[in-house]
Amino acid sequence: MKTRAAWIDDVYVLTVIMEDISLLLHKEESPIIYWKYKNKHFPTKVEKIIDASTARLIFFEELPMGENLVLKWGEEEIPVYPGSIVRTNWFDKNYSALNTELGALYTKTSTTFSIWAPTATAIKLYLNSIGFLLNRQKNGVWKLKIDGDWHGYSYDYEIIVNGEIKRVNDPYAKAMLANSKKGVVVDFAKTEKIHSNRPKLQQLQDAIIYELHVRDATIQKESGVLNKGKYLGLTEKSTTTSNGFSTALSYIKELGITHVQLLPINDFARVNELNPINEYNWGYDPLYFQVPEGSYASSPKDPISRIMDSKKMIQSFHEEGISVILDVVYNHVFVMEESPFEILVPGYYFRYHADESLSNGTGVGNDLATEREMVRKFIIDTIDFWLNEYNVDGFRFDLMGAMDIETMKQIQERCAKEDVPIMLLGEGWELNTALAADKKATSFQSHQLMGIRFFNDRFRDSLKGNLFDHHDTGYANGNxxxxxxxPHLVTGSAIEEYGEPYVSELDQTVNYVECHDNHTLWDRLLITNEQFSDAERKKMHQIATGITLLSQGIPFIHAGQEWFRSKLGDENSYISGDKINQLDWKKREQENENIEFIKTLIALRKKYDVFRLPSKEEVRRRFHILDTPVPVFGFALFGNEEDFSIYINPTKEHYELQLPSSGSWIISVTNDFQREQKEIKGEFTFIGPYELFVLKKSR
Structure with a gap:
């Protein structure tokens, strides 16, 4: 904050700051705001002396934004700048440009540069290092059309705002020079076209999500991939380890999942795109939201390469029948002060508390104010761009609980225009951000966000223990x-008679026990069940993953979870490097038997719709809790042609079981790989230590 300035903090409020405000209080002349361009004066009066350096003045006419104003007070001339006024409804009402297309709008004969900065007093475009002054339009939009074919040329802006001159990149840039130095104009007709159609599920409830980091997937030598750690690494088919075990794209296809959820692939910080090998990032430090990350590109010096490569990756997934969900971060930026949002319209894009302190519910220093009109517009424009140009199939919203409900509803409305259902899911946590609780897109508000799915931390913690207590246990690892x-968990966490609903409808729960955050399930079991053998821990792991795949709702698996992925005990590996984060394809060879177990569960879920019922009414009709010795849990699912009985034993003990009916029951899947019995005749059987099995009987 400047030490000598007057800030417009509300429609008729001016806050004056200078070293000794008392020097002005005894002046005979009343303070006046002067607008030189129109030779206009705005009378003011002192309303309150706040402290020795601060006074609050009021005035009686609305002031123009983006103009050179001064406060004349005696002999003093104090510059007047927009302050907290930018966070008022008045500002949104008067300066939003919701119907204006922003960015570098390319045609073969000209490019129109359009940027929103209503508080700026001048903006100059630097295109190929040549300067051009932009023209101010209504609603704070600045524009300039420049003739010529500018595909591939770099550009940025010089802006004067609040009396300071700064260089800034376009937040609507679609391509960048390496390491986000400048934006680049793009003719998308010259980039890869995604010709494959989006894979289509009958209903999104049929989805099985596999969370994957682009670099992790192929960076290890044993991946057998040529383009290791790159977008193109996930286009290569028929890749194997040296021993002939499938890897990368082919492996993911064989696993049987329906969606990959990619950790952020838009431009992010902390990794030198020209030499990325010694740096690493999950991607939750966003810089430019409409630009693919350059460190994954085959040629990061070529700004078009990242576009071409990422499109080829998405097309390759589509060709294998796999949908692509992008993990998007619309709750914060990497460094607020360096963000083009803050440089272009200081104070607007971020949330503040009533005392003017910066909101930090995200825990990373800033919260995007998604509820403001032009922030919401940017988010929806970005969603629209990834849908139209990259043909993606869904979005996972990081810290969705920090976003507002109305923005999520408008995102959903936009996605509903696509021919294929678009998957929307997010972290609906309650966060201490400066937004009213009833406006936050949390799981508590799921009834307002039907069709949007929520990560179910109650499911996670009930199976493996409270995430924030390292030694806590749950059903799978706590006897x-x-x-x-x-009963509540396996029926979708929405049936009222089994417990307080976590979500309103069962198709809103995303069931999981492991993701990129925190310890992997295997590393947690090494802590919570230290005295147990590896064999016992593996069976606990299988129980947790098995319940995830057999429960109503949408199952979510972290890449490598199916082979007991470890990050060597690292609880927060967001910048920990490849040794910690890479998918271990050697482990994939060693644990192929467990992978086959997971593949069988996935195939079972996909084949029989009783594992993915569409409504609470159908669950009530087809689900039944079985009589079992505690703590063994059993439930039945009644299909039209087959009935299933699922039993889970989370202890070291053997138990005798009485099946729900006599007959011939086929053991469809079990994690007791030594069990020779494949069929049970009659109504009695047993369950071994830490065993999970699924029985099927035809009607």
């Missing part, structure tokens, strides 16, 4: 602890 919660 059946929380057994009473199991």
């Amino acid at each position: 059946g602890r929380f057994n009473e919660r199991m």
Whole structure:
């Protein structure tokens, strides 16, 4: 904050700051705001002396934004700048440009440069290092049309705002020079076209999500991939380890999942795109939201390469029948002060508390004010761009609980225009951001966001223990602890008679026990079940993953979870490097038997729709809790042609079981790989230590 300035903090409020405000209080002349361009004066009066250096003045006419104004007070001339006024409804009402297309708008004969900066007093475009003054339009939009074919040329802006001259990149840039130095004009007709159609599920409830980091997937030598750690690494088919085990894209296809959820692939910080090998990032430090990350490109010096490569990757997934969900971060930026948002319209894009302190509910220093009109417009424009140009199939919203409900509704409305259903899911946590609780897109508000899915931390913690207590246990690793919660969890966490609903409808729950955050499930079991053998921990792991795949709702698997992925105990590996984060394809060879177990569960879920019922009414009709010795849990699912009985034993003990009916029951899947019995005749059987099995009987 400047030490000598007057800030417009509300429609008729001016806050004056200078070293000693008392020097002005005894002046005979009343303070006046002067607008030189129109030779106009705005009378003011002192309303309150706040402290020795601050006074609050009021005035009686609305002031123009983006003009050179001064406060004349005696002999003093104090510059007047927009302050907290930018966070008022008045500002949004008067300066929003919701119907204006922003960015570098290319045609073969000209490019129109359009940028929103209503508080700026001048903007100059630097195109190929040549300067051009932009023209101010209504609603704070600045524009200039320049004739010529500018595809591939770099550009940025010089802006004068609040009395300072700064260089800034276009937040609507679609391509960048390496390391985000400048934006680049793009003719998308010259880039890769995604010709494959989006894969289509009958309903999104049929989805099985596999979370993947582009670099992790192929960076290891044993991946057998040529373009290791790159977008193109996930286009290569029939790749194998040296021993002939499938890897990368081919492996993911064989696993049987329906969607990959890619950790952020838009431009992010902390990794030198020209020499990325010694740096690493998950991608949750966003810089430019409409530009693919350059460190994954085959040629990061070529600004078009990242566009071409990422499109080829998405097309390759589509060709294998796999949908692509992008993990997007619309809740914060990497460094607020360096963000083009803050440089272009200081104070507008971010949330503040009533005391003018910066909101930090995200825990990373800033919260995007998604509820403001032009922030919401940017988010929806960005969603629209990835849908239209990259043909993606869904979005996972990082810290969605920090976003507002109305923005999420408008995103959903935009996505509903696509021919194929678009998957929308997010972290609906309650966060201490400066937004009213009833406006936050949290799981508590799921009834307002039907069709949007929420990560279910109750499901996660009930199976493996409270995430924030390293030694806490749950059903899978705590001898059946929380057994009473199991009916609620396996029926989609939405059936009222089994517990307080986590979400309003069962198609809104995303069930998971592991993701990129925190310990992998295997690393957690090494802490919570230190005295147990590896064999026992593996069976606990299988129980947790098995319940995830057999429950109503949408199952979510972290890449490598199916082979007991470890990050060597690293709980927060967001910048920990390849040794910690890479997918270990050697481990994939060693644990192929467990991978086959997971593949069988996935195939079972996909084949029989009783594992993915569409409504609470159908669950009530087809689900039945079975009589079992505690803490063994059993449930039945009644299909039209087959009935299933699922049993889970989270202990070291053997138990005798009485099946729901006599007959011939086929063991469809079990994690007891030594069990020779494949069929049970009659109504009695047993379940071994830490065993999960699924029985099927035809009607």
